[in-house]
Amino acid sequence: MSADYTSLRRIGNEFAKQLAKQNDHDGAKAIQAILRKRGVPLQASGYAEALPRDAASRLPLLEEGQWPTTPIMLNGEPGATISQFIDDAKHIDLLSEKGVSARLGLLLYGPPGTGKSLLAGHVAASLGRPFYIARLDSLISSRLGETAKNIRGVFEYVPAKKAVLFLDEMDAIAKVRDDRHELGELKRVVNTVLQGLDSLTDDVVTIAATNHPHLLDPAIWRRFPYKAEISLPDRDVRESLWLHFLYEGQEARRDEATLLAQVSDGLNGADIENIGLAARRRAILSGAEPALAKILLAVSGSRSGSARLIGNDDxxxxxxxxxxxxxxxxxxxxxxxxxxxxxxxxxxxxxxxxxxxxx
Ligand SMILES: Nc1ncnc2c1ncn2[C@@H]1O[C@H](COP(=O)(O)OP(=O)(O)OP(=O)(O)O)[C@@H](O)[C@H]1O
Ligand SMILES: [Mg+2]
Structure with a gap:
């Protein structure tokens, strides 16, 4: 669903102006402050001009993400690390005061489509902070020296915002070497990331995600004291995913979700979402829900990362x-x-x- 943020801002600004006219300056300020943050995408509101950009492509180096509405469903193991991370981040002022603050860096690693990016958004939401996404692969420029400059641009922009900085596709940095046949550029880029991370004040939360943790430079790896492996969903999680994406959480469909979970090991959350939504689309367009057998057939033909969709024929x-x-x-x-x-x-x-x- 995409909301009309431009109108929302226009109406909000109008409202703030009215309050100011009635001498309620605090009220006006409060509304304007809300309009400026809260995960409202800058792109949609025409505020994107303020973002740092790549010199050649003119594309923004980072974007402001929205807080997610999809719930996150995870296996047990990473939960403890993540709740500790959120807890520490919430109380970073107290921890700093007592001299035991930790660098608020969380590294999420694991196979594609398992909810790493989604989880990063949830962390931002539970901290109530704006969510900035920088995709490392899109910071890589073909112009020598430009990649390092882009990375500096990202780190210089974010600290002022008391934000969550999400560095997605972190392993892309390692590819600089292959593309360039020049080790100097790779070293320069890795050093720029390290300097960037080290330049952040304690209260900036950084989350990095990668599918290839072994490609990360060990020095970067060390900059993230909190690490959580996000693996493929286990059977219980798959059941929750089916129930949510296919059956919209209707408890009456629990048995079907259980059966689907039983036969869908190896699929990731994104695959289950794809099959579930495809089935719901068929249901809407044909006026009848696809038979469970058809959904199971799609599951049987799916591999992780390439979900098969539901056929129209019997x-x-x-x-x-x-x-x-x-x-x-x-x-x-x-x-x-x-x-x-x-x-x-x-x-x-x-x-x-x-x-x-x-x-
Ligand atoms: N564990 C999960 N819980 C809920 N939804 C999930 C989960 N995993 C995947 N999804 C669904 O799949 C979508 C894609 O997942 P996401 O982009 O977060 O995966 P990722 O791990 O970041 O993948 P990649 O490594 O390819 O970037 C999510 O937006 C969500 O709708
Ligand atoms: Mg991702």
Whole structure:
């Protein structure tokens, strides 16, 4: 959903002016302050001019992200680190005063599509801070020296904002070497990132994300005292993801979500979202919800990072065969249950499984 922030700002400003006319200057100021921050995208509001830009492309070096509305669903392990990080960030003034402040740097690493970027947005939201996103891959310039300049631009812009600075695709830095056949440039760029990180005051929160933690320079790795591995969703998390993205959280659909979770290991959150939303689109456009069997067939044909969408046609014999064997092998689901899901007799399922075995 995209909101009309330009109008929102216009109306808000109008309202602030009215208050000022009535001599309520504090009220006017408060409204203007809200309009300036709160994760309202700068792009949509015409405020993007103020952002630092790449000299050649004129593209902004960072963007202001919105606080996410999608809930984040994670396996147990990273939770403790992340809540400790949020807790420390909330009380950084007290911790500094007592001389035990930590550098507020959180590194999120793990496979694509597992919710790292989403999580970074949630951290910003729970801290109530504006959320600035810099994609390292887009800071890399073909002009010698320009990449370092871009990185400096990002670090110089953010500290003033009491913000969360999100450095996405952090491993892109390592690629500078391959592209340039020149080690000097890579060193310069890594040093600029290190200097940038070191220049930040205690109250700036930095979050970095990468799919390739082994490509990160060890000195950069050390600058992030809080580290959380975000892995592929386990079965419980997949169940929550299916329930949320496909069934909009309706508890009555829990059993279907459980079944989908059982057979979708290896898929990431983004894949489950893609399949779930595709099914809901089919439901809206065709006036009928796609059968569970069709959704399961899409799952059976999906690999992590390439979700298959829901077909329009009814399942043919080949599809039923594939699905029977998938549910039996991967889900450990018995023949009677498979028969119910596909809508054929148990004998038929038995026959399909034999055919696949012989085939
Ligand atoms: N754990 C999760 N909980 C809720 N939604 C998720 C989760 N993982 C993925 N998603 C959905 O998939 C979308 C893409 O995930 P996101 O961009 O955060 O992944 P990422 O780990 O940053 O991937 P990449 O490494 O490719 O940048 C999210 O916006 C969300 O809608
Ligand atoms: Mg990401």
């Amino acid at each position: 399942l043919d014999a080949q599809a039923k065969r594939t699905l029977s064997s998938f549910l039996s092998d991967k889900g450990g689901i018995n023949q009677a249950e498979i028969a119910r899901i596909i809508g054929v007799s148990r004998q038929m399922v038995n026959k399909y499984l034999k055919e696949v075995q012989d085939g």
